[in-house]
Amino acid sequence: MNDSKRRTSGLESLPPVAGNGLLDRRALLSRGIAIAGATAAGASLTGAAAEPLKDDPWSGHQGSNVPELETRSRYEDKVKRILSNPNGEPRTQHARTPHHMLNGTITPNPLHFVIIHNGTPDIDPDKHRLVIHGLVKQPMVFTLDKLARYPMVTRTAFVECGGNSSPMFSNQPVQATLQHLHGLVSNAEWTGVLLSTLLEETGIDPKAKWFVAEGADTATLTRSIPMQKALDDAMIALYQNGERLMPGNGYPMRLLLPGFEGNMNVKFIRRIKLVDQPAMTYYEARNYSPIIPGGKAYKFYFHNEVKSFITHPSFGMSLKEPGYYEISGIAYSGTGRIDKVMVSADGGTSWAEAALQGPVNPKAFTRFHVPWRWSGGPAVLMSRAWDDSGNRQPLRQEFVAARGETLKPVTNTLGFYSQHYNSITSWGIDAKGEIKHVYA
Amino acid sequence: MSTPKKLSLAAVALLALTSSMALAADKNGLGESVGLGQPITENDIKAWDITVLPDGTNLPPGSGTASEGAKVYAEKGCVACHGEGGKGGRSAALVSDLKLEGAGIEAAKTIKNFWANSTTLFDYIRRAMPWPSPRTLSDNEVYALTAYILASNKLIGEGDTMDAKTLPQVKMPNRDNFIIKFPDKI
Numbered sequence: 001m002n003d004s005k006r007r008t009s010g011l012e013s014l015p016p017v018a019g020n021g022l023l024d025r026r027a028l029l030s031r032g033i034a035i036a037g038a039t040a041a042g043a044s045l046t047g048a049a050a051e052p053l054k055d056d057p058w059s060g061h062q063g064s065n066v067p068e069l070e071t072r073s074r075y076e077d078k079v080k081r082i083l084s085n086p087n088g089e090p091r092t093q094h095a096r097t098p099h100h101m102l103n104g105t106i107t108p109n110p111l112h113f114v115i116i117h118n119g120t121p122d123i124d125p126d127k128h129r130l131v132i133h134g135l136v137k138q139p140m141v142f143t144l145d146k147l148a149r150y151p152m153v154t155r156t157a158f159v160e161c162g163g164n165s166s167p168m169f170s171n172q173p174v175q176a177t178l179q180h181l182h183g184l185v186s187n188a189e190w191t192g193v194l195l196s197t198l199l200e201e202t203g204i205d206p207k208a209k210w211f212v213a214e215g216a217d218t219a220t221l222t223r224s225i226p227m228q229k230a231l232d233d234a235m236i237a238l239y240q241n242g243e244r245l246m247p248g249n250g251y252p253m254r255l256l257l258p259g260f261e262g263n264m265n266v267k268f269i270r271r272i273k274l275v276d277q278p279a280m281t282y283y284e285a286r287n288y289s290p291i292i293p294g295g296k297a298y299k300f301y302f303h304n305e306v307k308s309f310i311t312h313p314s315f316g317m318s319l320k321e322p323g324y325y326e327i328s329g330i331a332y333s334g335t336g337r338i339d340k341v342m343v344s345a346d347g348g349t350s351w352a353e354a355a356l357q358g359p360v361n362p363k364a365f366t367r368f369h370v371p372w373r374w375s376g377g378p379a380v381l382m383s384r385a386w387d388d389s390g391n392r393q394p395l396r397q398e399f400v401a402a403r404g405e406t407l408k409p410v411t412n413t414l415g416f417y418s419q420h421y422n423s424i425t426s427w428g429i430d431a432k433g434e435i436k437h438v439y440a
Numbered sequence: 441m442s443t444p445k446k447l448s449l450a451a452v453a454l455l456a457l458t459s460s461m462a463l464a465a466d467k468n469g470l471g472e473s474v475g476l477g478q479p480i481t482e483n484d485i486k487a488w489d490i491t492v493l494p495d496g497t498n499l500p501p502g503s504g505t506a507s508e509g510a511k512v513y514a515e516k517g518c519v520a521c522h523g524e525g526g527k528g529g530r531s532a533a534l535v536s537d538l539k540l541e542g543a544g545i546e547a548a549k550t551i552k553n554f555w556a557n558s559t560t561l562f563d564y565i566r567r568a569m570p571w572p573s574p575r576t577l578s579d580n581e582v583y584a585l586t587a588y589i590l591a592s593n594k595l596i597g598e599g600d601t602m603d604a605k606t607l608p609q610v611k612m613p614n615r616d617n618f619i620i621k622f623p624d625k626i
Binding site: 088090091092118131133138139140141142145146147149150151169198200201202209210212214218219220226228229247270271273275277278279280281282285286289290291292293295296297298299300301302304344403405406409417419429 | 473474475476477479480481482485488489491492493494495497507512530531539540544545546547549554555556557559560563564567568571572574575614617618619620621622625626
């Protein structure tokens with residue numbers, strides 16, 4: 001028996017759990033030794049022998065000096081955000097996260113998505129102030145220095161623009177990478193002071209039902225947030241993945257409202273006013289009130305609802321040869337912890353449960369994996385997530401019935417068409433291994 | 441009879457609030473406040489406190505009319521982004537008869553066909569306009585621009601004066617067309 005035959009029989013004995021080659025999520029974990037044994041016996045998985053090894057040029061001399069601030073390998077310079085308004089014309093600027101080029105769950109700080117409406121302010125942290133006033137017992141001002149002495153909490157949370165995935169409202173599938181389709185969400189570890197800690201100091205007048213949060217940016221962006229959230233998990237975040245916030249993400253302090261639409265997580269926060277009614281600011285009056293079929297609109301959408309998408313493989317990649325691949329992606333929910341992700345390779349006819357990479361944090365990215373053996377034939381990959389509050393990611397048909405779709409195909413992936421898409425993303429793979437965005 | 445009932449409701453509200461505050465204290469594990477905030481008076485917050493509420497709370501003194509607003513619109517360069525007569529340019533139209541009906545979810549949300557509260561207009565102009573130099577307009581200029589846009593959209597009369605009393609009374613046509621998505625979170 002030759003080596004390639006022995007290996008083939010090893011892979012074929014893995015149990016398929018759903019159509020078109022999906023394998024049990026535990027398969028390779030429990031069979032790791034058997035597979036390793038097969039590989040050690042001889043040639044590579046493709047059957048062709050590897051080249052003999054020799055020293056490469058970079059191994060033969062002293063490398064470069066270690067810099068004070070590390071930057072990425074020059075071979076990774078394509079891993080960048082896409083900008084919607086690179087010349088800073090007088091309108092909103094967007095920078096989208098390249099999810100198809102990342103892995104794990106934490107978005108590196110330079111790649112965290114940004115939306116900003118009138119440029120990033122250059123804030124002197126020593127002069128910045130946060131004031132809390134309105135329906136409180138005693139209005140108070142806090143400096144960054146003083147805030148840094150308060151008890152801190154650290155948590156992982158995604159932040160997602162209320163209009164992320166807007167091109168998915170197109171009546172025809174838009175051919176674009178995940179960065180275009182879902183790039184306005186990122187996930188970071190945030191450290192800061194709970195807003196409830198500061199409100200304890202100012203006191204709360206029982207008439208307060210909302211608070212208005214205002215930024216120190218040029219347009220002093222303002223949003224109204226229910227007091228319920230203030231006393232739950234709202235945070236004044238000072239650190240992002242261990243370092244001070246990036247300027248585009250709100251330096252030196254931002255409001256973090258885990259699971260609530262990005263725009264409400266007011267950056268550069270300078271003022272919190274407790275009030276008895278929502279202010280109906282520009283952004284809640286207009287942009288973040290999605291129109292639904294029939295002409296009515298939702299107001300106060302608040303939550304980014306449960307969602308998932310496959311990052312590997314995805315649009316822009318191609319499968320070079322039949323055989324083993326790992327399907328992996330991101331799932332998250334603004335209403336809880338990811339409970340389950342199901343993956344299909346046959347356009348939703350059959351589904352296999354994905355393995356969830358722990359720890360599975362609430363209101364944070366969870367990465368999922370499914371082992372897959374691609375036969376070389378057509379396949380449609382889909383993922384669907386559930387959270388522990390009993391919410392499930394809607395199928396496209398039911399989502400479109402409730403929320404609508406555009407009348408004409410979307411051609412500008414950087415535009416906004418309604419808000420808050422949390423249905424399924426499907427990747428169609430043809431016999432050449434090319435990947436297209438499809439609706440299934 | 442109504443007074444004791446009101447009192448007892450207030451007591452319940454206070455109790456509920458006190459228990460949630462106690463919860464907040466537990467989160468910190470301190471059981472007391474840190475006390476590093478610096479007291480400040482509302483008077484010293486005035487320069488920042490420009491949020492207007494839909495019922496008119498915090499609208500400043502002053503007033504303006506549409507004809508005064510047309511002058512401000514020309515003088516302050518609003519036309520550069522919003523076009524002649526507010527009909528739109530590289531930024532959104534301020535004056536439009538576009539309808540929501542029949543346009544699907546892509547419908548242009550205009551001040552006339554979408555915005556629920558007239559106060560939003562005053563608040564946003566005052567805090568964010570003109571784009572290159574926000575918060576440089578006087579309150580009278582903001583009232584005048586608000587009147588100009590409302591009158592051009594035929595939401596008030598040409599001669600109507602907008603001030604702290606009249607502005608909140610302007611009825612916006614789409615105000616009852618909203619559904620609160622998550623009422624249990626409010």
